[in-house]
Amino acid sequence: MENSILNKVKETEALFENYEIVGSELARLRRLRSKLEERHITVSVIGQFKRGKSALVNRILEREIMPVGIVPVTAVVTTVDYGDEEAEIHFNNGLVQKVEFGNLSTYVNEQENKNNKLNVSKVAIKCPSAFLENGITLVDTPGVGSMHEKNSEEAYAFVKESDAVVFTLSVDSPINQIEIDFLKNAKEYAAKFYFAVNKIDVIDDAELNSYMEYCRGFISGLMEVENVTLFPVSAKDDRGIDRLKKAVTDDLLRESSHILEESASKKLHDIVMSALSQVTFYRNALSMTHGEFDAKFKEMQEFFDAIHVEAVALPESLKENRVVCQAYINDVKNRLTAKVKELFGIDYHYDIADIEGETAVAAGNVSGQVDEICSSLNKTLNAIFMHREENTYVVARRINDLNRLVRRLVKMRDEKIE
Numbered sequence: 126m127e128n129s130i131l132n133k134v135k136e137t138e139a140l141f142e143n144y145e146i147v148g149s150e151l152a153r154l155r156r157l158r159s160k161l162e163e164r165h166i167t168v169s170v171i172g173q174f175k176r177g178k179s180a181l182v183n184r185i186l187e188r189e190i191m192p193v194g195i196v197p198v199t200a201v202v203t204t205v206d207y208g209d210e211e212a213e214i215h216f217n218n219g220l221v222q223k224v225e226f227g228n229l230s231t232y233v234n235e236q237e238n239k240n241n242k243l244n245v246s247k248v249a250i251k252c253p254s255a256f257l258e259n260g261i262t263l264v265d266t267p268g269v270g271s272m273h274e275k276n277s278e279e280a281y282a283f284v285k286e287s288d289a290v291v292f293t294l295s296v297d298s299p300i301n302q303i304e305i306d307f308l309k310n311a312k313e314y315a316a317k318f319y320f321a322v323n324k325i326d327v328i329d330d331a332e333l334n335s336y337m338e339y340c341r342g343f344i345s346g347l348m349e350v351e352n353v354t355l356f357p358v359s360a361k362d363d364r365g366i367d368r369l370k371k372a373v374t375d376d377l378l379r380e381s382s383h384i385l386e387e388s389a390s391k392k393l394h395d396i397v398m399s400a401l402s403q404v405t406f407y408r409n410a411l412s413m414t415h416g417e418f419d420a421k422f423k424e425m426q427e428f429f430d431a432i433h434v435e436a437v438a439l440p441e442s443l444k445e446n447r448v449v450c451q452a453y454i455n456d457v458k459n460r461l462t463a464k465v466k467e468l469f470g471i472d473y474h475y476d477i478a479d480i481e482g483e484t485a486v487a488a489g490n491v492s493g494q495v496d497e498i499c500s501s502l503n504k505t506l507n508a509i510f511m512h513r514e515e516n517t518y519v520v521a522r523r524i525n526d527l528n529r530l531v532r533r534l535v536k537m538r539d540e541k542i543e
């Protein structure tokens with residue numbers, strides 16, 4: 126069973142390798158394959174802001190690591206794996222910086238890192254908590270629904286990477302539309318759900334019973350299952366935490382193959398859907414009028430020229446530092462991706478290398494490397510440009526080839542993975 130999904134991922138990977146246009150989907154497929162091969166399970170704690178997600182993560186880990194507070198706090202995704210204590214900040218430009226646990230708040234906390242002005246992509250922590258021992262990655266996510274829209278986007282995006290989720294509700298407010306929408310979305314990606322009903326220390330038993338009854342009925346309907354198990358907990362006084370932890374670890378030990386397979390199959394479906402929209406767009410760009418395509422093509426060439434001029438003019442002192450060079454190159458990649466998106470609506474993918482001393486690029490010829498990066502993208506655009514210039518028969522054949530790929534993707538989308 127599990128091999129069949131792994132094979133399916135490999136087959137799709139082989140297919141996508143032939144089409145540059147699905148580069149970012151190919152990168153996601155590769156991540157999915159290595160997850161399946163390593164049998165790592167990602168358990169994310171998700172929910173509306175201020176439900177006590179970070180406090181719950183701390184209780185599960187039995188450590189006060191995540192910043193907690195009365196105002197919206199968590200601004201970036203924080204993953205926690207088993208290992209000796211360490212914390213790394215990953216930045217959007219690929220830089221990775223080790224920090225002390227005590228300094229995490231500077232990067233994670235919305236109040237200190239407003240609108241993620243520090244451009245943190247994620248925080249990766251290791252700690253020797255028993256809960257993580259069997260290959261679980263526990264993830265604290267920003268809450269949805271606060272005025273900080275970026276936090277919701279982050280949370281929505283991370284659900285796609287989750288195999289199981291601990292959906293966190295809180296007894297001080299009934300489930301609302303924001304939570305319903307988020308839950309419906311999460312259902313598309315994660316294979317296993319645990320519903321934690323937090324803050325039970327603030328109400329008495331009778332109130333808790335009626336809250337639980339209301340929630341159970343409501344969530345069963347939403348999840349389309351007859352009965353859901355809820356986990357009443359208090360991240361403040363520890364009540365119910367052991368039961369939740371035991372349920373998660375027992376299930377994951379027993380059903381890890383099944384959970385991985387089910388969540389991989391949902392993710393594969395999503396990747397196929399996204400490739401489908403990509404290829405459709407590429408096909409459409411090919412079918413654009415000359416005037417329309419040529420104007421966008423010209424703007425892109427001007428952008429390449431400006432980047433070249435900028436890279437050549439970089440100060441010598443900067444060019445000598447390997448880490449700074451790699452950060453600059455990653456930044457160029459990010460800017461190119463954004464420009465292509467703006468002009469063509471295409472998600473052009475570049476692998477952004479994590480930068481640690483030994484992985485940074487050789488210093489020196491930065492402008493040469495920047496030219497190389499621009500030139501590979503330029504080649505793709507030129508390919509479209511050339512095809513535009515070809516006779517209508519050739520263009521029609523190419524569009525036909527893309528149509529075949531679209532049909533294959535549609536078939537994969539509709540296929541049930543056995």
Ligand SMILES: Nc1nc2c(ncn2[C@@H]2O[C@H](COP(=O)(O)OP(=O)(O)OP(=O)(O)O)[C@@H](O)[C@H]2O)c(=O)[nH]1
Nearest residue numbers: 174175176177178179180194197198199268360361
């Ligand atoms: N009484 C009580 N308060 C709690 C409990 N869990 C969390 N809190 C409080 O609820 C507030 C929010 O907790 P956080 O853990 O920061 O909530 P969050 O869901 O991570 O919030 P965001 O990161 O902003 O989405 C804090 O003031 C916590 O002290 C609990 O079980 N009981």
Ligand SMILES: [Mg+2]
Nearest residue numbers: 178179198199
């Ligand atoms: Mg939080």
